[in-house]
Amino acid sequence: MKTIHLPASDEVIRELRVGEPVLLNGVMVTGRDAAHKWMVETFIKKTREPKGDDLQVYEELKKLLNGGIIYHCGPVVSRDENGEYRFLAAGPTTSIREEPYQADVMKHFNVKGVIGKGGMGAKTLKGCQETPGVYLHAIGGAASYIAQSVTKVLGVFKLEFGVPEALWVIEVKDFPAVVTMDSHGGSQHAAIDEASKKVLEELLAKPY
Secondary structure, eight states, rough: EEEEEEOHHHHHHHHOOOOOOOEEEEEEEEOOHHHHHHHIIIIIIIOSSSOOHHHHHHHHHHHTTTTOOEEEEEEEEEEESSSSSEEEEEOOSSHHHHHHHHHHHHHHHHOOOEBSSOOOOHHHHHHHHTTEEEEEOOOOTTTHHHTTEEEEEEEOOOGOOOOOOOEEEEEEEEEEEEEOOTTSBBBBBHHHHHHHHHHHHHHHHHHO
């Protein structure tokens, strides 16, 4: 099992291959539907004018995401009497919803990894090759277990999106994941889709 320290270099990312388990250490940012839509519309395609603290948040994200990771996660978060946040649950959410946005976000911010569940499509796979980057599959149904890897909540952006959709800046130690899309065009998800399609075709071709 490889230990990856964030931010990660191109060289480290290119060494990773589909099927390899990794442990992630360092700072990552959570982001789901609202965050990706906001990033693309406001700063990449620029179909929306920046408002409020948008530009300030953008400058912070450029630093955090350069060589960093986006985690598709809608956490359950508590806050203590001192105002400190803590993740109670931090399971991955379904990644395919971000397929229209992910490659553009990866290339614009130099994001080296995306974590989620269920895999992503051809556009993101191409983005992994070009950036370069990887897609990492986290353990579905283990939200409390994964939350133990979050050692500290360093901050939060765009809390007005709601707690699950906000961009949480977290520090992690030995966060477990598996590479399922790599920077060389390998995709475990595409391979499974192809194999499943073949089996289905064989079943449909059988006489009853």
